[in-house]
Amino acid sequence: xxxxxxxxILLAFCLSIYAFAASVAGKLKHKPFLIVxxxxxxxxxWVLLSxxxxxxxxxxxTSDFRLAYVAARSNRAMPLVxxxxxxxxxxxxxxxxxxxxxxTFAAVVVFSNRKKHRDMMPYVIAVxxxxxxxxxxxxxxxxxxxxxxxxxxxxxxxxxGNGLNPLLxxxxxxxxxxxxxxxxxxxxxxxxxxxxxxxxKQPGEAWIATTRRWSLITWGFQSIGIMLGQGWAYAVLGWGxxxxxxxxxxxxxxxxxxxxxxxxxxxxQEKKGMMKVWxxxxxxxxxxxxxxxxxxxxxGVVSSVHAFAQxxxxxxxxxxxxxAVGVTTFFILKRLxxxxxxxxxxxxxxxxxxxxxxxxxxxxxxxxxxxGTLFPVITEAVMGEKITVGAPFFNKVNIPIGLxxxxxxxxxxxxxxxxxxxxxxxxxxxxxxxxxxxxxxVLAGFGVTHVYALVSFGLCAFVTVTIIMEFFKGxxxxxxxxxxxxVRAAFELTHRNTxxxxxxxxxxxxxxxxxxxxxxxxxxxxxxxxTIGDRFDIGRYSLQVKQVTDGDTANYSWxxxxxxxxxxxxxxxxxxxxxxxYGSSGQPTSEVAIRRRLNEDLYLNFASMSQTDxxxxxxxxxxxxxxxxxxxxxxxxxxxxxxxxxxxxxxYSYAKTAVVGVYAKQTETAK
Amino acid sequence: xxxxLRFGVLVVAIVGTLAWLAASGINESKTYYKTxxxxxEMQSAVMGKRIRVTGxxxxxxxxxxxxxxxxxxxxxxxxxxxxxxxxGKDPLPDTFRDNAQAMAxxxxxxxxxxxxxxxxxxxxxxxxxxxxxxxxxxxxNAAKPAATS
Numbered sequence: 001x002x003x004x005x006x007x008x009i010l011l012a013f014c015l016s017i018y019a020f021a022a023s024v025a026g027k028l029k030h031k032p033f034l035i036v037x038x039x040x041x042x043x044x045x046w047v048l049l050s051x052x053x054x055x056x057x058x059x060x061x062t063s064d065f066r067l068a069y070v071a072a073r074s075n076r077a078m079p080l081v082x083x084x085x086x087x088x089x090x091x092x093x094x095x096x097x098x099x100x101x102x103x104t105f106a107a108v109v110v111f112s113n114r115k116k117h118r119d120m121m122p123y124v125i126a127v128x129x130x131x132x133x134x135x136x137x138x139x140x141x142x143x144x145x146x147x148x149x150x151x152x153x154x155x156x157x158x159x160x161g162n163g164l165n166p167l168l169x170x171x172x173x174x175x176x177x178x179x180x181x182x183x184x185x186x187x188x189x190x191x192x193x194x195x196x197x198x199x200x201k202q203p204g205e206a207w208i209a210t211t212r213r214w215s216l217i218t219w220g221f222q223s224i225g226i227m228l229g230q231g232w233a234y235a236v237l238g239w240g241x242x243x244x245x246x247x248x249x250x251x252x253x254x255x256x257x258x259x260x261x262x263x264x265x266x267x268x269q270e271k272k273g274m275m276k277v278w279x280x281x282x283x284x285x286x287x288x289x290x291x292x293x294x295x296x297x298x299x300g301v302v303s304s305v306h307a308f309a310q311x312x313x314x315x316x317x318x319x320x321x322x323x324a325v326g327v328t329t330f331f332i333l334k335r336l337x338x339x340x341x342x343x344x345x346x347x348x349x350x351x352x353x354x355x356x357x358x359x360x361x362x363x364x365x366x367x368x369x370x371x372g373t374l375f376p377v378i379t380e381a382v383m384g385e386k387i388t389v390g391a392p393f394f395n396k397v398n399i400p401i402g403l404x405x406x407x408x409x410x411x412x413x414x415x416x417x418x419x420x421x422x423x424x425x426x427x428x429x430x431x432x433x434x435x436x437x438x439x440x441x442v443l444a445g446f447g448v449t450h451v452y453a454l455v456s457f458g459l460c461a462f463v464t465v466t467i468i469m470e471f472f473k474g475x476x477x478x479x480x481x482x483x484x485x486x487v488r489a490a491f492e493l494t495h496r497n498t499x500x501x502x503x504x505x506x507x508x509x510x511x512x513x514x515x516x517x518x519x520x521x522x523x524x525x526x527x528x529x530x531t532i533g534d535r536f537d538i539g540r541y542s543l544q545v546k547q548v549t550d551g552d553t554a555n556y557s558w559x560x561x562x563x564x565x566x567x568x569x570x571x572x573x574x575x576x577x578x579x580x581x582y583g584s585s586g587q588p589t590s591e592v593a594i595r596r597r598l599n600e601d602l603y604l605n606f607a608s609m610s611q612t613d614x615x616x617x618x619x620x621x622x623x624x625x626x627x628x629x630x631x632x633x634x635x636x637x638x639x640x641x642x643x644x645x646x647x648x649x650x651x652y653s654y655a656k657t658a659v660v661g662v663y664a665k666q667t668e669t670a671k
Numbered sequence: 672x673x674x675x676l677r678f679g680v681l682v683v684a685i686v687g688t689l690a691w692l693a694a695s696g697i698n699e700s701k702t703y704y705k706t707x708x709x710x711x712e713m714q715s716a717v718m719g720k721r722i723r724v725t726g727x728x729x730x731x732x733x734x735x736x737x738x739x740x741x742x743x744x745x746x747x748x749x750x751x752x753x754x755x756x757x758x759g760k761d762p763l764p765d766t767f768r769d770n771a772q773a774m775a776x777x778x779x780x781x782x783x784x785x786x787x788x789x790x791x792x793x794x795x796x797x798x799x800x801x802x803x804x805x806x807x808x809x810x811x812n813a814a815k816p817a818a819t820s
Contacts, residue, residue: 237764348677360682364689371693376704386704388723390776393696397689404685525760527738588768607763608735618735620760 002067002146005055009096009144012048012103013136015041020129027122035122039110042125045132046107049100053087056096056145060086066157068147069093075163075584077554082164085174089164091298091313092145094177098294099135101185106132109189117210123196131188134320142313163584166556172232180225180252184290186218187255191287194280198331201338208266208279213645215283219263220641222256227634234627235594242630245394250373251293254366258286261362268355271417273342277332278359280339284328289366291321296373347419354412361404368397403455406514409507410463413470431469435461453521460511460518467504467511474501495649502644509637512629519600519626527620529610535566538621541602542566545617546574548609556580556589561606561617565595577606577619600625702776707746707753710779723776724753724785728792730769744773754784767792 019041026034056069060083065071073086073093088094106128113121139145149158167173190211197207229252230242243249262282268275295317332339345352371378372389379387414428439461440454448454471490479489494501528536535544543563550559558580565572575593582589595602603622610616702721710724726744729752733742740757755775757763767773767790777787 241761345674345678347674348681353678356678357681357685360685364686368689368693375697388702388704389697390700390702392700393693396696396699397693400692401689527760529738587766610735612736618738 001055001059001064002148005052006140006144006146008048008052008055009136009140009146012045012052012099013133013140015044015048016129016132016136019045020126020133023122023125023129038122038125038129039114042103042106042110042129045129046103049096049103052139052145053096053100056093057084057087060084063161064157065159065161066148068149069145071149071158071161073161073164075161077583078163078169079555081171081174082169085168086164088177088181089168092139092143094181095135095138095143095298096145097178097181098185099132099139101181102128102132102135102188105185105189109192113210117193117196117206119200120193120196120202120207123199124192127192127195128188130324131320134316138313138316142316160584163555163582166580166582166587166589167236169582170232170236172228173236176225176228176232179221179228183218183220183222183225184255184294186214186221187259187283187287187290189214189218190283194283195328195331198280198335198338201335203338205266205270208270212266215259215263215266216641216644219256219259220638222252222259223634223637223641226252226256227631231631235592236589242627245369245372245391247373248297250369250394251296254370254373255286255289255293257362257366257369258282258289261359261366262286264355264362265359268352272352274345274352275355275359276339276341277336280332282359284325284332288321288325291317291324295321349415349420349422349425351412351415351417354408354415358405358408358412361401361408365398365401368401369394372397399452402514402517403452403459406456406459406463406511409510410459410466413504413507414466429466432462432465435465450521453518456514456518460515463507463511467508470504471501494643495646497650498646498648499644502640502642502646505640505643506637507640509633509635509640512633512636514633516626516628516630516633519624519629522625524623525621527607527618529613529616529618531613531616536619536621538602539600539623540567541621541623542568543604543619543621545619548617554583556582559606559609561619563593563604563619565602575602575604577604579606579608596628598628601627707744707751708749710753710785711751718779718781721776721778723774724755725772725774726753728767728769728771728773733767733769742773744775755787756784757787757790759788759790761789763790764792 019038022034022038022041026032026036026038058064059067059070060074061080063070063074063076063083069090069092070086073089074083078086086093088097106125109124109128110121113124117124190207193207193211196202226249229249233244233249234242262279265275265279265282269279295314298313298317345356347353372393376386376388379385410432411429414432416424436458440458443454443457471493474493475486475489478484478492479486482489482492484492524539526536526538530536530545532545532547535542537543543565546562546564548559548561551557558578560576560578563575563577565575573595575595577593578591580589580591581587590605590607592603592605594604601622601624603624605620605622607618607620610618700721702723705722705724707724707726710722724744726746729743729745733740735741738758740763742755742757743752744755745752755777757775758777771792774791775785775787776789776791777785779785
């Protein structure tokens with residue numbers, strides 16, 4: 001079995017090389033059959049890698065402990081779903097997942113474009129196949145998943161495995177890596193089309209139109225992945241936070257930032273023919289940052305709490321990145337003539353300028369995060385001394401950036417294209433500005449003095465009003481014209497231009513998330529050593545440690561603290577934070593207990609029993625205001641993204657002169 | 672041209688502000704990586720600076736006293752050890768236990784002990800014990816209450 005899996009990977013490697021060579025040679029020598037054979041090879045790679053992945057999954061599910069990977073990541077007592085999740089629980093398996101996802105995407109792209117983009121496709125396949133070769137090298141030679149445990153010359157199985165890392169035995173974590181990978185790997189598709197369009201000197205924006213859905217879906221998956229990571233950090237890691245600016249978290253955030261910038265700046269290219277070079281750079285950097293993120297988490301170059309083991313992977317990744325960045329830069333520079341802007345900036349007060357600042361500020365944030373993450377590496381290279389920066393650095397830079405972005409979220413949609421007069425601005429922003437001032441005045445009246453929090457809540461109100469106004473204006477026009485009620489008109493409006501109004505819904509989601517993040521300005525925490533039976537206070541709560549119990553399951557042994565919650569004399573119920581020690585790994589974990597409410601979460605962690613007094617438990621209690629809104633905002637964001645994906649009822653013609661949409665433009669230039 | 676000049680000024684202003692924030696952020700939170708031997712040798716030089724020390728947690732040295740946690744970390748090569756007092760508010764990571772590789776972030780005090788405000792211990796996704804060998808298990812608690820009421 002495992003030999004079959006290893007051969008499948010090896011064959012996939014050879015076939016990827018063939019797909020790459022056949023596509024490029026077929027295109028250059030004008031041999032259509034060679035190109036088609038290259039496309040078939042892509043399907044072949046998918047079949048082979050699916051076989052390899054299938055065998056690994058089968059070995060995990062059947063607990064085949066002759067395999068080193070299975071023995072290290074699984075054990076008999078583990079529930080079935082985690083045995084499956086062990087596929088991506090370790091280095092070798094997760095790289096195979098990467099590889100397999102890539103081959104799946106490649107097959108989907110080839111299939112869905114089998115009749116379209118004939119001139120671009122060979123290069124699209126070349127990019128996909130080149131990356132596939134790279135990952136197959138890793139799967140086949142650097143981190144092979146099918147190594148067997150051997151004693152002398154005989155293959156030997158162990159009785160039971162070490163089990164999946166207990167911290168990963170949580171449902172959010174079981175789906176977090178695949179979601180994030182879907183987002184990481186998916187960006188290769190827009191990149192491949194962008195690159196192919198560069199090489200073949202495509203006129204127009206065909207690559208953007210074709211890959212719009214891809215970009216949006218992968219962006220959605222990245223968002224899901226990042227949020228699942230936050231949810232996991234919050235509920236499982238037990239350090240009482242959802243974001244710690246850890247290198248691994250940063251690695252997942254970097255491509256998300258550039259992707260967000262990309263999603264905004266393509267609008268400029270579609271509508272105004274501007275920022276063409278910029279979009280090329282953005283989509284390329286997004287993809288490279290995806291690879292770079294994988295490199296960062298896997299090579300041990302930056303020390304992090306949850307990076308994978310040190311390994312020789314780093315050199316391979318750097319090699320791949322060097323080639324990819326080099327080739328892309330070369331083609332962008334060579335094709336600058338084809339990427340000339342069709343319009344110029346006319347005024348600082350214009351929609352164009354708001355897009356420009358949106359991009360500038362997102363890139364600044366990306367750069368700051370990258371700089372902070374790599375600071376130890378940079379200082380070691382330059383000064384010979386390793387210096388690291390912590391959360392204060394990231395917060396100091398990114399909080400103002402976030403607030404500025406929030407402002408632009410409100411300003412952008414209301415400001416006119418080309419140029420805006422002060423008068424029209426005053427008219428457009430009268431109500432939003434009033435909401436901004438009102439909210440700040442009210443909150444300040446209630447004694448809130450935290451400046452950033454005040455500004456943030458004010459801006460949230462500002463943006464909310466602008467979004468409501470946009471829906472209201474559009475819906476009222478439709479309701480008057482078609483005699484519909486306002487609610488139906490709002491649906492109709494959204495359906496007519498899903499991209500625009502879905503985008504507003506995403507913005508609304510972001511606003512709600514900002515409300516949640518701002519709550520962090522008012523966090524409370526305390527650590528108490530409490531005699532069983534006694535009470536302690538945090539915020540308005542009074543907590544009583546009722547009793548401590550313990551027991552065993554097949555997978556772990558546990559100890560629970562039952563804690564009663566009171567506000568004044570009212571009894572609100574009980575929370576039972578738990579500590580576990582997993583049998584096969586000897587790894588302790590804390591299972592925090594959280595009382596989630598819309599206004600605030602009460603978060604309890606059972607740190608340990610006191611070591612000096614056997615009747616005392618050490619309890620850490622936190623109050624996190626508004627955290628639930630982060631998750632609610634995330635659902636809104638997801639919903640908005642889905643709305644964007646629904647095809648618009650009306651095909652919008654863009655305001656470019658003599659151009660009706662992208663297709664018209666293609667036929668025009670084809671003449 | 673005037674438009675582009677305006678843009679230039681705005682961009683410079685924004686980037687400048689951010690650079691200034693970044694610089695002050697770095698100064699506030701920069702932390703030096705030091706080994707235990709470096710800390711021991713240049714006591715005075717590292718005094719008061721934020722530093723990050725890495726070492727293996729000495730088995731049996733973890734002691735909780737109220738809200739503080741005392742433990743010792745150990746540098747194998749030169750057989751040096753360092754007393755650490757954890758004074759941070761966050762719960763200790765689950766990976767923090769005997770023999771774990773721990774990173775203490777904090778400041779050196781006059782008496783030669785180290786006050787850590789944050790502790791990181793190697794996460795178990797790095798956990799690569801040789802398969803088949805049972806890693807040393809640690810009981811739930813050194814001092815478990817004899818009878819849980």
